[in-house]
Amino acid sequence: MDKIPILRMGPFLLVTIQVDLYDRLALNLETDLVNMVHKTGARGVLIDISAVSIVDSFMGRILGNIASMTRVLDAETVVVGMQPAVAITLIELGLSLSGVYTALDVERGMALLQTKIGSDDELIDDDADHTE
Amino acid sequence: MLITLSKDSIAITREQDVVPLRNRVKEVAVKIGMGLVNQTKLITAASELVRNMLRYAGTGNVLIEVVSRGRDTGVRLTFSDKGPGIADINLAMQDGYSTGKSLGLGLPGTKRLVNEFSIQSVVGQGTTVTILKWKNG
Amino acid sequence: MTNSVAQFLKKNKDRLLDTWTQKQLASDTLRDDLMSNDELRLQSEELVNLLVKTVNDENINQIESSRFDELFELLSGISMSRARQGFSPRETGLYIFSLKDAIFDLLQQDLSSDPVQLFEISLKFNRLLDSFGVVTFETFIKGREEVIFRQTEEISDISTPVIQVWDGILALPIIGTLDSARTQVVMESLLQKIVDTGSSIAILDISGVPAVDSLVAQHLIKTVSATRLMGADCIISGIRPEIAQTVVHLGIDLSNIITKATLASALKHAFNMNKLTVKRAEPEKKFL
Structure with missing residues (x-):
């Protein structure tokens, strides 16, 4: 069975989808990612779909699920590099992935994750200051 | 008058078959010069319908045709299965309705992606869904 | 004396072209700014030649038959090019209807002594040329539609500058x-x-x-x-x-x-x- 590799980069996990997705493969990715976030305590997940030419309602739902599931595990998910044609199709289909963060490319996705986590840390610091 | 210019058929028996189907549809769409966005919409629609077919009927067949009407050229896909059929088509076509555990965007969402959409179903005998996407649709 | 459509056409081919051309040149809908008179004559000649070649007594009222395909194709071509050149529908219509005038003029001269025959042949020509008119209009409008279609595409392209x-x-x-x-x-x-x-x-x-x-x-x-x-x-x-x-x-x-x-x-x-x-x-x- 095909498997989509998950790379670890510091506090983040990076997934680059390079193959044509079918349902089973997408479901496996969901399971693998959630397990990996749990195991590594990663704070962010970056999914690069710039090589993906088709995202239908099922895969769209998987992306949304991954975002919600990792959020429960205290990690943010950013989907990066969506093709224009894929974005237009998803909107027409009625899926706006409102719970998922997006960015133009991996670099900006990383930056977005940094600020998300950074602002969390600041909050903790603020609290700490407050109690002193 | 709708004229069929070429015909091709692909059998769907398992989930992975959706990949060659997508490739075949893409090939045909590229050949007639369909734009990238319309290609993507058509292939996504096909992907949705194959999932329905696999989920409710298990197996089925997809007919890929290049058709023309007047100055338009397009791709027509016919999905036929011998599954349980759909009892209430109007209900199935409503946004948000689903008997399976999906979002219920399947049929109505698919309809929005293509230019023409028709569905025939007989309970106990099977379902046939036909979609058509024009090159410049 | 003429007693058949074919005979009439063959005999009067040159006269028909002359009469028709004269009628066109005399008409106040003549557009020598859009098309030179020589060109007009050539176009008319081609049409008359094909008309004489195609039409006979058996098929004159069977315009659906495939024998007329070539003739209608030529008519469509003329009409389509006129639509693109900017002729008005009236000018394009009158172009075909002046051919009818010319044919009737000649028929009248030829058959003045035989009103029954004149009526019969005129009726046949009338039907034929009416269908010419219909084809001309259909393709004229189609030609215009194509112009509009192309412009619509151009407009939508130029009107979305990012x-x-x-x-x-x-x-x-x-x-x-x-x-x-x-x-x-x-x-x-x-x-x-x-x-x-x-x-x-x-x-x-x-x-x-x-x-x-x-x-x-x-x-x-x-x-x-x-x-x-x-x-x-x-x-x-x-x-x-x-x-x-x-x-x-x-x-x-x-x-x-x-x-x-x-x-x-x-x-x-x-x-x-x-x-x-x-x-x-x-x-x-x-x-x-």
């Missing part, structure tokens, strides 16, 4: 009504430009959109959502007071979208988002 107003900031002024075909073009060009330039903010300016109803609003929301899926932010600017009023009256929810009254304030907002400041340059200090 402008890079700053590093990382795009602006797209929409002018005219936003229907679903237009939205498609707008979305495609905007999203592609986002990829090409790596811009993270897009400003959609709707100052030039005459009215916003729920359908137009839906198209706008779609465009904004698609932009967001790509990972860029979208600001809608150029909202006139009456648009603000209709939007609220129609109960359209734009609360998830950043909206600004003017393109200038949208740009300012975009600068803020990108942490850019624009300030007046310090006056140069003069050293004495």
Whole structure:
């Protein structure tokens, strides 16, 4: 069975989808990612779909699920590099992935994750200051 | 008058078959010069319908045709299965309705992606869904 | 004395062409500015030749038969080229109907002594030329439609310019009504430009959109959502007071979208988002 590799980069996990997705493969990715976030305590997940030419309602739902599931595990998910044609199709289909963060490319996705986590840390610091 | 210019058929028996189907549809769409966005919409629609077919009927067949009407050229896909059929088509076509555990965007969402959409179903005998996407649709 | 259609045509071929050409040249719908008289004569000659070749007594009232294909093709060609050259429908119609006039003139001269025969043959020609007229009009309109179709495509292409107003900031002024075909073009060009330039903010300016109803609003929301899926932010600017009023009256929810009254304030907002400041340059200090 095909498997989509998950790379670890510091506090983040990076997934680059390079193959044509079918349902089973997408479901496996969901399971693998959630397990990996749990195991590594990663704070962010970056999914690069710039090589993906088709995202239908099922895969769209998987992306949304991954975002919600990792959020429960205290990690943010950013989907990066969506093709224009894929974005237009998803909107027409009625899926706006409102719970998922997006960015133009991996670099900006990383930056977005940094600020998300950074602002969390600041909050903790603020609290700490407050109690002193 | 709708004229069929070429015909091709692909059998769907398992989930992975959706990949060659997508490739075949893409090939045909590229050949007639369909734009990238319309290609993507058509292939996504096909992907949705194959999932329905696999989920409710298990197996089925997809007919890929290049058709023309007047100055338009397009791709027509016919999905036929011998599954349980759909009892209430109007209900199935409503946004948000689903008997399976999906979002219920399947049929109505698919309809929005293509230019023409028709569905025939007989309970106990099977379902046939036909979609058509024009090159410049 | 003429007693058959074929005979009449063969005998009078040259006279027919002359009479017809004269009629055309004498007509006040002659457009020698669009087509030279020589060219007109050549075109007419071709048509008369084919007419004489094709039509006989058996088939004159069977215009559906494939023998007429070539003739109708020529007629369509003439009509189509006239539509493109800018002839009016009246001028194109009269071109064919003057052929009818010419034929009737000659028939009258030939058959003045035999009114029964004259009536019969005239009736046959009348039907034939009426169908010529119909074909001419059909293709004339088709020709015009093609012109309109091409122009529509051109307009939709030129009317959606995506402008890079700053590093990382795009602006797209929409002018005219936003229907679903237009939205498609707008979305495609905007999203592609986002990829090409790596811009993270897009400003959609709707100052030039005459009215916003729920359908137009839906198209706008779609465009904004698609932009967001790509990972860029979208600001809608150029909202006139009456648009603000209709939007609220129609109960359209734009609360998830950043909206600004003017393109200038949208740009300012975009600068803020990108942490850019624009300030007046310090006056140069003069050293004495």
